[in-house]
Amino acid sequence: MSPVTPDHPSRSGGLSADERPVDRAAPRRRVPAPRDGGSPRGRAPLAVAAGVAAGWAALTSYLPVAVVLGLVQLGEGPATLTGTLRTALAGWLLGHGVPLRTEAGPFGLVPLALTVLALWRLTRAGVHVSRAIGARGTRSPRRALTAAGAVGVGYALLGAFAALLVGTGGADVSPLRAAATCAVVGALGALVGAARITAVTELLATRIPPALRDGVHTGLVAGLLLLGAGAGAAGLAVATGGGDAADMIGAYRTGVAGQAGITLVSLAYAPNAAIWSTSYLLGPGFAVGTDTAVRTSEVSVGALPAVPLLAGLPRGPMDGLGAGLLAIPVLVGMVAGWLLTRRLVRLAAQERAVPRWGLLLASAAAAGPVAGVLLGAAAAISGGPLGGGRLAEVGPVAWQVGLVTTAVVAAGALLGAAATRVLTRAPA
Known part of the structure; x- marks a missing residue:
């Protein structure tokens, strides 16, 4: 056979691949489009x-x-x-x-x-x-x-x-x-x-109405900031009593593996300690047994179990420079109010305006109940019995924590939001 040349067309009619007609009637494989936000291959009963x-x-x-x-x-x-x-x-x-x-x-x-x-x-x-x-x-x-x-x-x-x-x-x-x-x-x-x-x-x-939406956001911010402050105070207290905590762990005589396990168990209860510390800063405090109280104004505890997490308990009522910690909840509320105003100012600046007083104050006031519900729920789940008898009551009283948080955060947020609004310059 002689090679195919332009003068001798091949069986394909002498047309190149680009010149051949496309069979538009040939069946094509169709991929079903995703429905309801899911992928066709990802659906399952x-x-x-x-x-x-x-x-x-x-x-x-x-x-x-x-x-x-x-x-x-x-x-x-x-x-x-x-x-x-x-x-x-x-x-x-x-x-x-x-x-x-x-x-x-x-x-x-x-x-x-x-x-x-x-x-x-x-x-x-x-x-x-x-x-x-x-x-x-x-x-x-x-x-x-x-x-x-x-x-x-x-x-x-x-x-x-x-x-x-x-x-x-x-x-x-x-x-x-x-x-x-x-x-x-x-x-x-x-x-x-x-x-x-x-x-x-x-x-x-x-x-959701804007005032309620901003109030929920501000209340959640205030609640998380309060829990963060409580966690910092609890960590500082445990670090200060680190020697006692180490002695408690060593007293178990369980070897390296056992002491590591006890330390990890203590860390599992670290969020509980943060919530108790937050309740302590707010004022209601918490209990470590029946007829006991750990508050800024009173510390009444008896014999305690050898638990490393309890090594940071205060020895007595707060006085001196330590009393300055009582201002932390109010400052947290003011910071939440400041953040609320700054956010509303940024949104209003797009319209070359300033935040309306009604919206601002309503949002700041709504932040109090939101933070109160959050902290009250946290206090409720952080406590519980450690057996019968004396340790049947451990942790804070939920309704007291919720009520105090509502009042403190609402007052602080209103003060911080109003002060920031007054000091904010109107856009040119």
Whole structure:
């Protein structure tokens, strides 16, 4: 055969690839477009998605407990793997607010660091389930509630199963109480993630009155600043009593592994100490047993358990320079009011105006109740019994903390917002 030349066309008619006609009737592969904010390959049945997400959230919050308690039991002596895992399940349930019934009495002091970890994982579970059912960006409250409720149901089943396993050992846990508590915690945690990923939060932000929206934002800022101040004061107190804390840890005689585990257990209760310290700065204080009080004006405690976290308790009433700490809550409220005014000034500057007094004062006043609810709820979950008898009451009184926080933050925010507004120059 002779080579193909321009004078001798090939079977394709002598046309190059660019010159050949395109068969427009040829079938093309079609990719379905995503629906309802989800990807066509990422859809999954609600029950499957919720079960997998709830199980993964439970596992990732359970494993750290197993490791920490494994270190503690390793320091105390030989322990069976089954016993360690069962004890870790009891600790996991306690981190969700499920009380334990032991031979020494009820144990209900929740390690809030574990609670925060569990809520974070549940938030991610809500995000994953919402994506799996195609609800991303739909702004549908119904679909967000559906995803959160499904995660709550799956988490309730896991909580009841964990309670049954714990009940075969030492501690006694009510499966019904465990299921109900885990259902509430699971649904609330997942709802935060579902509302964010479905853009329901944006929908609510557009429908809430501006004064209330800014007040909620300012109140949350003030509450978090107060908790930060309390955490700093608690850390300073523990650092000051670091020698006593080290002696308490060394007195356990559990070896390096056991002492590391005890330290980690103490860190799990660090958020509790931060909330108690915040209550101390606000005035109501807290209790470390029945008929005890730790306030700026009074410190009345008896014999305390050898817990490193209690090494930073004050020795007596606050006086001298320490009394200046009492001004911290008011200053926090003023800072929140200043931030509120600065934010409103930036928004008003786009219209070459200044913030309206009515909106500013209403937002600052609303910040007080918001911060009060936040701190009151934190105080409520930070306390609990440490057994029967004298240690049946530990922690602050929630309604007192909420009431004082409301008054202090509202007054401070109003003062800070008004002063900043007066000193702010009108745009030219």
